[in-house]
Amino acid sequence: MEQGQANAGQAAAPGTDTTPAIDASPAARPTGLSALAEAIAREPVADAISPVVFAGLVRTLEFVILVCCGALLQAVLVVPRDGFSVAYVPLILGGSVAAVVGFQTMGCYSAGAFRQLFRNGGRLIAVWAGVFGLIALALFMTRHGVLFSRAWLLAWFFTGLAALIAFRVGVLQLVRHWTRSGRLVRRAVIVGGGSSAGDLIAALTKDPDNDIRICGIFDDRSDDRSPPIVRGYPKLGTVHQLVEFARRTRVDLLIVSLPITAERRVLQMLKELWVLPVDIRLSAHTNDLRLSPRAYSYIGTVPFLDIADRPVADWNRVKKACLDYGLGGLAILLALPVMVAVAVAIRLDSRGPVLFRQNRYGFNNELIPVFKFRSMYVDQCDATATRLVTKGDPRVTRVGRFIRKTSLDELPQLFNVMRGELSLVGPRPHALQAKAANRLYDEVVDGYFARHRVKPGITGWAQINGWRGETDTQEKIQHRVEHDLYYIENWSLMLDLYILAMTPFSLLMKREGAY
Incomplete structure (x- = not known):
């Protein structure tokens, strides 16, 4: 249960980890795209098939x-x-x-x-x-x-x-x-313009068997080294704007066309781009440095160095979906009597609807409606979570205190799982205006939006390790994000099963901070 948000929920708590957060500078809010980039981002794009x-x-x-x-x-x-x-x-x-x-x-x-x-x-x-x-x-x-x-x-x-x-x-x-229809191609963006991007595009388009569809080029340079059009592909904006572009439309692959020798500039770009749920490759076809062939991945005959991969892709995505829909459907059936009882108790305790819907950040920063049992008086619900819920908060109803303490208010999120908006396990989704020490989460934690590289979950690694409940200090949200990033980088089906198995014990053993 996310007690740092009004009417937000709590998921779980045991385990231990102290993985450090990765420093990054996220493009947290819309940056303003060029007219051409905006037009491309608005084009309907079919879901990809692995x-x-x-x-x-x-x-x-x-x-x-x-x-x-x-x-x-x-x-x-x-x-x-x-x-x-x-x-x-x-x-x-x-x-x-x-x-x-x-x-x-x-x-x-x-x-x-x-x-x-x-x-x-x-x-x-x-x-x-x-x-x-x-x-x-x-x-x-x-x-x-x-x-x-x-x-x-x-x-x-x-x-x-x-x-x-x-x-x-x-x-x-x-x-x-x-x-x-674009379902069996990888939509790619070239990062870095000029002659190196031109050589890369020529090498990719020469191979008829590759599955790459280039959307355009993003580059911070605006001088003669980065012309507005390279081999017929337009420059759509800066690297900072690329983050917003990838949030608005489907991008499967980022190809950095800079030479390995431009280490400082490459690292600066990756510091911004790693928060995106995409594959990132560094072009190696023009570099003088020659490594073992096994060190490269290939698109057609063009060699690349793998910088980052999507955390849950291909068969891993299928396995996670099977777990979500299989166990999620079973959980709904088993929890149905409890949900009916909670709904009746809410109606008898206070006037207003049984369910509460709150927009939160989901996969790739998309807004999703998260369902919860209403735990606050209807005229005092805070849909944007601008004010933390605290101990003895007068906005919380009598039934609300119980269901928040036991996390029963989270049960309707099983329907979010069946709708494909949430996963059973993943970083908890936060409300839009959730704050720690009066600062928005992304202002407190570098790389905050990297936790959105996977679907959010009902429970997660942070929750079973005790980082649930109120986030009234910067340290608390920092530790929560560190655990979320650890989960993303170390995901496996067995880790999901372990988290699900530990969640009930977490709820029973660690209830402090759940108001």
């Missing part, structure tokens, strides 16, 4: 297709004549696994492979034929060929191949549609 997750789904479906082809052909060609033989099961499963592993080894699951049917089709045929060659050789060498129908083997080869090609045709059409 290429990693998509490739994994294609891989899984192709395995299922091959297994189903083998099993159905056995049922049609073998079982009526010879009966069911369990010997076919390991052969079907093993052959399908070997084919998928071969496709992976030959690069058949890359973004470029999905877009190049004819070039990729040859690899599919070669791998599938190679797998059957190995199967035939193994059956011959072990003298187990008599156990299997040759008609079935030939039928599985041709049927499986036809099914794979037909499936890839469907994948190709889907990829083309998603690429046109």
Whole structure:
């Protein structure tokens, strides 16, 4: 429960950590975009689809297709004549696994492979034929060929191949549609203009298989070293304005085009940009420094140094969503009788609505409506949390004191989880005017907005470590943010499960500061 905010909630409390906060200078409030940047930011942009997750789904479906082809052909060609033989099961499963592993080894699951049917089709045929060659050789060498129908083997080869090609045709059409709509591309921004940005853009656009869509260029320089247009891409503003731009529209990747030798300037930029929930890469294609190939990541053939990654992306995002929706739905069912009882008690205790809605900062600084049981008199509710709730606060009702102390007022936030606005575990969302020692949180803590690189949560690492409740001093919000940043940098599914398991004990053992 966030006791530092009027009618805000409290989540949890045990564990220990003293990770230092990372110094940064956030662009906390709108900075004013150029007319062109504003126009681009207002364009509707579809949600992105992770290429990693998509490739994994294609891989899984192709395995299922091959297994189903083998099993159905056995049922049609073998079982009526010879009966069911369990010997076919390991052969079907093993052959399908070997084919998928071969496709992976030959690069058949890359973004470029999905877009190049004819070039990729040859690899599919070669791998599938190679797998059957190995199967035939193994059956011959072990003298187990008599156990299997040759008609079935030939039928599985041709049927499986036809099914794979037909499936890839469907994948190709889907990829083309998603690429046109922007769902299967990475929206990138170039940081730093001039000749280095021009060389980078030329290298990226030369590769037809990359999935990068450049939105524009941001650079602090305004002299001849940074012209307004570089290879057809406009300069949209300064690095400081880039933070606001990335808050307003989908940006997946920031590419810093400055040379590694410009260390001071690179660090100055990263100090502002690290608060964003995006991947940050440093272009390495023009640097004289040559590292091991394993030190680089690549977009097409262009090398980059990885500076920062999104904290929860690709399959990790899928795992966290499954946890949120699975346990969140179950929690609603289990908590429904308690919520009904709390709602009745609120109505009997004071006039006004049962629920209270308050706008708070969510993922990437987006405003989200957070639901809570009303714990204050209706005419004294403070929607912007400009005044802290203190011990014995006369604004809090009798029922409100109990539900705030026990965090029962937070239960409606389970519906925020099911709406996709909150996570079960994450940094607690703060109200817009929440203050510590009469200063807004982002004015107190450097890098405050970096805690919004993930979805906020009902409970979190800070709460189970005792940093819940009233934030009347700068030290308290500082420690809370330090724990939030530790959670973001060290996220794992096991950490989420640990926090969820410790939350009830935290609520029972540490109630000080929860008013």
